[in-house]
Amino acid sequence: MAKDSEGSLGFNAAWSMAVGGMIGGGIFATLGVVIQAAGEWAWASFLIGGLIALATGHSYAALTVESGKPGGIYRFLRELDHGYAARIAAWVLILGYTLTVSVYAFTFGAYLANALGGPAWLPQAMAAVSIIALAGVNLMGVGEASTLEIVAVWGKLVILAGLAAFGLAQWNAGELVIDQPPGIVGALIGAGTVFMAYEGFQLLAYDYDEMKDRETLMPRVMPAAILTALAVYIAVALGTPMLIGADAVIEQREVALATAGRAALGTTGFVAVTIAAAFSTASAINATLFATARLARSVAEEGELPGIFGKTDREGVPYAGIMLISAVALALALVGGLGDLVKGASVIFLIVFGLVNAIAIRRKVGRAWIAWAGCSGAALAAAILLLHQLGFI
Template identity: 60%
Template sequence: MTDREKHGQDSADQSSRELTLGGSWAMGVGGMVGGGIFSTLGVVIAVAGEWAWASFVLGGLIALATGHCMAALTVSSDKAGGIYRFLRDEGFERTARLSAWVLILGYTLTVAVYAATFGSYLGNALGGPAWLPRAMAVAAIVVLAGVNLRGVGQAAGVEIAIVWGKLVILAGLAVLGLAHFSPARLAQDGNFGLFGVVVGAASVFMAYEGFELLAYDYDDMIDRKRQIVRVMPLAIGAALFIYVALALATPMLVSPSMIVSDGEVALAKAGQAALGTFGLLAVTVAAALSTGSAINATLFSTARLAREVAQENELPHVFARRNSKGSPYVGVLVIAALAIAMAVIGGLAALVTGASVVFLLVFGTVDLLAWRQDRAHPWIAGFGTFGAGLAILVLVAHLSGWIA
């Protein structure tokens, strides 16, 4: 590449930085508060009982520690790429390449599951033929891929609107429940304690997966070094707050046993119990907004991860191409197409639960690298490393049936 071409590329990169603090915050929150809270609340209550809220707190603290470490490492390298970039800078090129492939495939799978959840909620509310939920899942991916192809500003603007819409509805549901708060309503039969809290935190950690997407958006941020340090705790803190509020509020509206048995529609049942048909529809809208924003944020960030990796010849260079709007369009289209195929095939829930191990391993590795390199506060990096490691062990034992 000639000096003139490099200068032109640098100018194009600079002019494409349109992601404001509000936009990046929405991308982070949208990536986390996606389909997770709608399907994990029953899971965590089943293993942690009245201490389900503490499981969300513990998981959130690990996520906050990892966000701190990820921001510190990203600022230090001053490049996008997340765990791929960190491993490559340490000289672990093969491991870095493998991590990129695993993450891209994992995020594509996540887009498919979010889309399937989107279709299921709307299909349940509207009724209709059996093929309708999958058709809606495909439509959601197609529409949001189109939004991403229109560039950073369009994708971020849509994300801000969707995130605030769903947070208003979820916050309203939390207020309705907390207005009738009674500690006795949290309790259910069984012995739950500290161990149940740890199992719950490990099982529910997929609800916090998504903040790391911000490390892939780094090159699109305005005042990026300052912004990524600020946005990580803001995004993770918002997700933690809404999860804890809902874990405390939902049992005030429907019984814990019903939350466990109803699974991913538990919040819809809670909305119906609070406000009748209007509540059911409101929560269904929140579920649609949540999964829609998660699809948008994950497509946006994963395509940028693929672009960064392709620029270093670890993926086909076609993934580095951008359209006139600055969007890495090949990555968007390929990820969307694969996600559509997965959403139509279905049966992915068990794989996504197992993917929690992968994401915890990634987060633990980030914390360990920051600790080794002395890039982050040592106590925070140490807590994140041991917290993620313990969660991996507990989750593997739980999934294998060694512990309940």
């Protein structure tokens, strides 16, 4: 397998991969779901989720640098001689990432179909096209994938920042209130729901071998990417309801930001936000496929996944893993509902976040108090989300 020992991802490309993995699902796919759960406290849900993600990012970076190898929680468990748990974690993560790819594709299809009009099957068709096209980009290799990521991320950040600023300039706190206010408990439920929106930063743990000056880069790029996503989420969660009202965001959850863009700048705003949504979800599909296929390759090379995941071309691209993950994600995007996909993925990543922080505590890497905060926060959020899903709160 060919691999550049110096890596090919610098700060901008690695940051773009992480931000693309987060924001693609984080705001276009989850805003309406979170506002329905938290109402006027949706901004607090994104803040709580971001703080837990920051703590977990600290643990991820410290553990990855100590290990010196890609693999994330799979690698960390292997190094603790928990081989069976590591194998289960690898399968769970691949499922979680496949779910997130399906969410991004679902959202991509919804926004494009909303803009184009047409028959009822068009959103599903657009979702399928997005997965197939981005799988093709990944099959071309890291250079093409990372270049696309940089362009897509900067484009969507400019548009999202403009939309948020336009809404915040028309501040009216009453627009944040929904018909059935959930209260402060809603913020905690929303914080549990939102975790799929923050999972993208951990993709860097699987891209570790692709980075330049990786031991220095990893501890810098993870918090930078998480803070970027956190700031964008809070700004958009506060600004969008100023334009169309929180209840409209819930009603039109699949395309709420495009509706807000129309309210802000008419057709120009609608088109701009639709383009941002397409770029955002496409970059998220790209980043997630890129890293998940490399995770599967690493695990397969150690005999813990079927050998097909380890098949690569002459350039070291794990083509078989990319195609398998893409095929399953495509099927889920065609049959799944947005809310269920988001919440299912969030539960998976909350469990992973909590375990990573617990491993950092056990191995005594990084700052212990940060790992304890991340572990406690993830466990609490997971418990609240599960209790909510079971109807107890």
